[in-house]
Amino acid sequence: EAGVAQSPRYKIIEKRQSVAFWCNPISGHATLYWYQQILGQGPKLLIQFQNNGVVDDSQLPKDRFSAERLKGVDSTLKIQPAKLEDSAVYLCASSFSGEETQYFGPGTRLLVL
Amino acid sequence: AQSVTQLGSHVSVSEGALVLLRCNYSSSVPPYLFWYVQYPNQGLQLLLKYTTGATLVKGINGFEAEFKKSETSFHLTKPSAHMSDAAEYFCAVTYMGPGNKLTFGGGTRVLVKP
Numbered sequence: 117e118a119g120v121a122q123s124p125r126y127k128i129i130e131k132r133q134s135v136a137f138w139c140n141p142i143s144g145h146a147t148l149y150w151y152q153q154i155l156g157q158g159p160k161l162l163i164q165f166q167n168n169g170v171v172d173d174s175q176l177p178k179d180r181f182s183a184e185r186l187k188g189v190d191s192t193l194k195i196q197p198a199k200l201e202d203s204a205v206y207l208c209a210s211s212f213s214g215e216e217t218q219y220f221g222p223g224t225r226l227l228v229l
Numbered sequence: 230a231q232s233v234t235q236l237g238s239h240v241s242v243s244e245g246a247l248v249l250l251r252c253n254y255s256s257s258v259p260p261y262l263f264w265y266v267q268y269p270n271q272g273l274q275l276l277l278k279y280t281t282g283a284t285l286v287k288g289i290n291g292f293e294a295e296f297k298k299s300e301t302s303f304h305l306t307k308p309s310a311h312m313s314d315a316a317e318y319f320c321a322v323t324y325m326g327p328g329n330k331l332t333f334g335g336g337t338r339v340l341v342k343p
Binding site for chain 1 (some may be wrong): 233238261263265270271272273274275278280319321323325329330331332333334335336
């Protein structure tokens with residue numbers, strides 16, 4: 117069974133530029149999560165989708181971050197404009213609806229210069 | 230609100246020695262508890278989880294953890310460390326119900342000495 121796919125794996129941009137990350141969850145998983153993991157810290161939930169609807173985006177900095185899951189399958193997370201403090205690993209995870217176990221992708225490592 | 234505290238951001242153990250990673254949680258409802266492992270430049274891999282039932286849970290790679298409600302703890306152990314156990318370990322908590330948000334601790338990095 118294929119796992120959660122993410123791309124790109126690495127991205128280097130300058131501050132004020134924009135960047136987008138892509139995630140394809142495990143087939144059949146209705147719930148999709150985006151996490152931000154700053155170096156030396158645990159992952160922090162940014163946004164949670166149930167199919168194509170948002171369940172929780174309370175920790176998403178909406179002035180610069182946006183995310184969508186238009187067809188209820190893959191998802192895109194965008195940052196515009198990026199700040200230095202956005203340098204982190206962005207992890208995507210998915211789970212079956214109502215299932216407590218989340219499965220994580222390899223992450224996208226972002227460096228903002 | 231729920232939270233997780235992992236005591237010790239770094240742990241160093243000798244190969245063959247006991248590995249003990251401490252995790253304490255705070256939750257207003259019965260928790261579901263997880264341990265994940267993260268190898269360099271990789272995502273998180275589930276080691277084990279506690280939802281209900283037996284409080285001693287066994288996971289992959291010889292790890293186990295015990296849920297102690299009275300101590301609000303879920304410590305992770307492995308009797309004999311192997312070089313391949315060098316990684317970062319995260320404890321996390323959620324609960325049964327809609328929108329089950331996973332809250333992570335700060336992580337413990339394990340170094341295994343030969």
